[in-house]
Amino acid sequence: MDTSHLAEHAGTASSFFASIFVVATLSMRTMIPLRVFGILTNIILIASAIPTRNYPTLVLHAVLLPLNTYRLHQMLQLVRDVKKSVNSDLSMEWLKPFMTERKCAAGEMVFYKDEKAESMFYIVSGRFQLVESGIELPVGAIVGEFGMLSPSNLRTQTLECIEAGVILSVNYTQVEELYVQNPAFGFYFLRLASARLFENIEKLEQRLAQHATPAFAAPRPA
Amino acid sequence: MASLLSSLRYLLADFIGEDDDTPPFPPDGLPDGAAPVVSEAIHRLIDYQGAGYARLYVERLRRFVGRRDVDAAMFGEIARLMAMRMSYEDPIRIAQQKLAELEIGTGNPRGPSADDVRKFRFDELVGALPAAVAEPVLDVLERLGWTRKRVSIRFSTKSRWGIRRLKIEAGLRRWRLFSVRYARERAWVERWLHMVGRSLAKQPMAASAIVQTADMVQGYGDAYRQGLIDWHAIIDGLAKPTFDGALPLGDLAAAIAEARAAVMPDPRQVALKRVIAEIRARALAAGANAAAG
Numbered sequence: 001m002d003t004s005h006l007a008e009h010a011g012t013a014s015s016f017f018a019s020i021f022v023v024a025t026l027s028m029r030t031m032i033p034l035r036v037f038g039i040l041t042n043i044i045l046i047a048s049a050i051p052t053r054n055y056p057t058l059v060l061h062a063v064l065l066p067l068n069t070y071r072l073h074q075m076l077q078l079v080r081d082v083k084k085s086v087n088s089d090l091s092m093e094w095l096k097p098f099m100t101e102r103k104c105a106a107g108e109m110v111f112y113k114d115e116k117a118e119s120m121f122y123i124v125s126g127r128f129q130l131v132e133s134g135i136e137l138p139v140g141a142i143v144g145e146f147g148m149l150s151p152s153n154l155r156t157q158t159l160e161c162i163e164a165g166v167i168l169s170v171n172y173t174q175v176e177e178l179y180v181q182n183p184a185f186g187f188y189f190l191r192l193a194s195a196r197l198f199e200n201i202e203k204l205e206q207r208l209a210q211h212a213t214p215a216f217a218a219p220r221p222a
Numbered sequence: 223m224a225s226l227l228s229s230l231r232y233l234l235a236d237f238i239g240e241d242d243d244t245p246p247f248p249p250d251g252l253p254d255g256a257a258p259v260v261s262e263a264i265h266r267l268i269d270y271q272g273a274g275y276a277r278l279y280v281e282r283l284r285r286f287v288g289r290r291d292v293d294a295a296m297f298g299e300i301a302r303l304m305a306m307r308m309s310y311e312d313p314i315r316i317a318q319q320k321l322a323e324l325e326i327g328t329g330n331p332r333g334p335s336a337d338d339v340r341k342f343r344f345d346e347l348v349g350a351l352p353a354a355v356a357e358p359v360l361d362v363l364e365r366l367g368w369t370r371k372r373v374s375i376r377f378s379t380k381s382r383w384g385i386r387r388l389k390i391e392a393g394l395r396r397w398r399l400f401s402v403r404y405a406r407e408r409a410w411v412e413r414w415l416h417m418v419g420r421s422l423a424k425q426p427m428a429a430s431a432i433v434q435t436a437d438m439v440q441g442y443g444d445a446y447r448q449g450l451i452d453w454h455a456i457i458d459g460l461a462k463p464t465f466d467g468a469l470p471l472g473d474l475a476a477a478i479a480e481a482r483a484a485v486m487p488d489p490r491q492v493a494l495k496r497v498i499a500e501i502r503a504r505a506l507a508a509g510a511n512a513a514a515g
């Protein structure tokens with residue numbers, strides 16, 4: 001019995017079905033649904049390429065399927081990590097995979113006060129000091145995360161490398177892209193930034209209280 | 223249709239230039255007499271790079287507007303010198319100037335020379351290109367030991383081909399802000415402004431001398447490089463340690479003037495380094511005496 005016409009009909013039907021998924025994929029506004037529909041389209045096109053023996057399509061989508069899956073996994077992991085960070089130590093370690101390494105020599109200025117802020121930094125090793133306040137930042141500290149959200153976009157302090165080390169940097173544009181592509185990431189990123197801001201305010205209030213206490217505790221002798 | 227074109231323009235902004243070419247206004251509250259300097263600088267920077275770059279100038283200038291410790295004369299000098307440093311001389315700038323000369327001098331027999339040969343170092347020439355292109359080339363030049371080799375570039379308006387070449391070179395300004403040289407110049411201007419700011423906070427009497435150090439760095443080629451290393455020697459040897467509290471220098475302005483007087487066209491900076499060492503030794507000795515007595 002000749003089954004070639006059946007395969008041809010099945011191929012045409014599945015190609016039509018796959019086309020609907022291609023349109024659906026391209027109409028997605030954000031990255032996660034786009035990747036999910038991309039994966040479904042890959043699967044359908046692989047399935048439709050088998051009966052019609054359309055090997056170039058089969059190979060192309062066999063390559064695109066793991067790529068889409070990997071990118072989706074990265075996105076979901078990022079959202080999970082940011083969410084976890086909001087609920088635990090407010091760390092920004094999740095940004096590390098998106099950062100590029102930069103070596104700093106002693107005496108090198110990473111950025112200057114009042115300069116337009118364009119990236120944030122993660123201190124990996126060495127010693128770094130905020131010049132105006134004289135505060136030394138510990139290894140593992142993130143610097144410049146508020147510059148992205150502040151209306152003026154200006155650095156509020158100068159950062160100097162006082163002992164050679166390594167920092168990781170990420171451009172605000174990259175973070176903005178993650179934010180726009182992925183609303184869940186954006187939501188948790190905002191919560192994380194606000195939580196860090198509130199934590200800073202709390203620390204300042206504690207410091208103010210410490211300064212204010214002695215004046216009340218130790219009245220001047222008559 | 224207009225919004226679609228606008229979106230495409232935004233997408234390709236890095237390659238085709240900015241959409242917003244509205245010139246910036248000088249900042250409000252300028253001191254007396256500063257407005258013409260600022261206005262001229264804005265026009266110069268629009269011509270040099272574009273309205274966005276002029277806006278960066280205005281933003282930088284705004285740091286000093288309304289400050290009680292910055293008088294009108296100092297503000298005018300900051301405005302003038304910053305515009306000068308922000309319009310640094312690279313091969314693109316020289317091509318722009320040559321074309322401007324051609325425009326002004328058309329029909330003028332006593333106009334400027336149509337032919338101009340300038341000597342650049344290889345690294346200076348390549349550094350004017352976008353970093354993505356320049357960095358691998360600079361790595362290769364470094365390996366070959368050719369970065370310091372000099373090359374003569376002819377900027378000529380004598381022939382149609384010469385003018386066409388100048389226009390191509392001047393057109394490279396679209397990518398100037400992505401160049402290796404721009405990254406260095408940006409860091410330099412920020413450092414200079416940072417030093418002016420620190421001087422105003424720590425030694426206000428020396429602020430004017432710090433501002434004036436900007437004119438040490440001028441031109442291109444060897445003169446530019448010499449000015450740059452001399453400037454860093456003075457700032458790293460005298461100004462920064464004074465602001466950090468590591469050098470008890472009472473009169474930083476006089477020390478800078480003394481060091482500047484020792485500046486020679488010497489790449490090894492023998493005289494300058496000696497004078498800086500003497501000033502430091504004197505200051506440390508005076509500081510030790512003051513602490514002992």
